[in-house]
Amino acid sequence: MVNPTHFDLQSLRVFLLVAEHGSLTKAAERGQLTLSAISKRIAELESVTDCPLLIRRPRGVELTAAGRGLVEHASRILDQVNSMASEMGDYAVGVRGHVRLWANTSSIVQFLPADLARFLDANQTIKISLEERLSGEIVDAVKSGKADLGVFADNVPAYGIERRLYRQDELVLLVPQSHSLAREEHIDFVDTLDEDYVGLSTGSSLLARMTDASFEAGRPLKLRIQVSSFDGICRMIECGLGIGILPRAAVRPELVTTRLRMVRLTDPWAARTLWIGVNDSAMAAPEVARLFDFLSGEADVEPTSSRR
Numbered sequence: 001m002v003n004p005t006h007f008d009l010q011s012l013r014v015f016l017l018v019a020e021h022g023s024l025t026k027a028a029e030r031g032q033l034t035l036s037a038i039s040k041r042i043a044e045l046e047s048v049t050d051c052p053l054l055i056r057r058p059r060g061v062e063l064t065a066a067g068r069g070l071v072e073h074a075s076r077i078l079d080q081v082n083s084m085a086s087e088m089g090d091y092a093v094g095v096r097g098h099v100r101l102w103a104n105t106s107s108i109v110q111f112l113p114a115d116l117a118r119f120l121d122a123n124q125t126i127k128i129s130l131e132e133r134l135s136g137e138i139v140d141a142v143k144s145g146k147a148d149l150g151v152f153a154d155n156v157p158a159y160g161i162e163r164r165l166y167r168q169d170e171l172v173l174l175v176p177q178s179h180s181l182a183r184e185e186h187i188d189f190v191d192t193l194d195e196d197y198v199g200l201s202t203g204s205s206l207l208a209r210m211t212d213a214s215f216e217a218g219r220p221l222k223l224r225i226q227v228s229s230f231d232g233i234c235r236m237i238e239c240g241l242g243i244g245i246l247p248r249a250a251v252r253p254e255l256v257t258t259r260l261r262m263v264r265l266t267d268p269w270a271a272r273t274l275w276i277g278v279n280d281s282a283m284a285a286p287e288v289a290r291l292f293d294f295l296s297g298e299a300d301v302e303p304t305s306s307r308r
Helices: 009-021 024-031 035-049 065-092 105-110 112-122 135-144 205-216 230-238 253-258 286-296
Strands: 054-057 060-063 097-103 126-132 149-153 162-176 197-200 223-227 244-247 260-265 271-278
Touching: 009 024, 009 035, 009 065, 024 035, 024 060, 035 065, 060 065, 097 135, 097 286, 105 112, 105 126, 105 162, 105 244, 105 271, 112 126, 112 286, 126 286, 135 149, 135 271, 149 205, 149 286, 162 230, 162 286, 197 205, 197 230, 197 244, 205 244, 223 230, 230 244, 230 260, 253 260, 271 286
Parallel strands: 097 126, 097 149, 197 223
Antiparallel strands: 054 060, 149 271, 162 244, 162 260, 162 271
């Protein structure tokens, strides 16, 4: 049986170098080690695991099945060690709290940078780790405790966590300036469904909103291209590959004045709410409660609980 206490972190780092470069010689050069030191580290790992990890070839090395498995585990272990070291270093220099914040693309593009800058300016002993995720993933992470706070769209169920209003935004239709719809000031979503659409990746709350609306209209959504960012959508629309729907504040002003045109949607769902959510256990940390209150604007907004 493999004894987990026998694994050496430096040996795992060396092994990942070899796996990355496919060569003991290149790994030695990159790690500023001798070839014999690299070979010794690999031999020790193969002894600990009781498995061959590499197949030696004339022009390098190839991972065995066990080697590929070790790459996955070693990467996770070293990422966690680096994260631990970073967090302990923060505490050593005066950081007094750490908040894990997950947020959807809309909130990161439109609102969070300025809001977090103001918060951190007034709370310099708090560290915030921000991750961009899909709204459904964010709610699950808050429920499980993987994230302390989450900002997500209003069409994602959020039972079991407390939520408050974060921001409201407006979804608009974006078309090339040469497009026939560019002459419109307002339009119903259903009247755009003959057009090809550029949308976000599957799983995004914005794509789900569009798909649900087309289903209710009894019409298919002609999704021609899917990309992972708002800027990607804008670029595709600029090149005439379709039309799209984006939050108004997420569209860079210079695009609207030169190459693209925004058309307001008359549909009620185009007025959207972004929520910030937390679970009870996370609120026990004062830094989490402080950021939750700050982002929700507690003095001006009536708190809403999704547990009703």
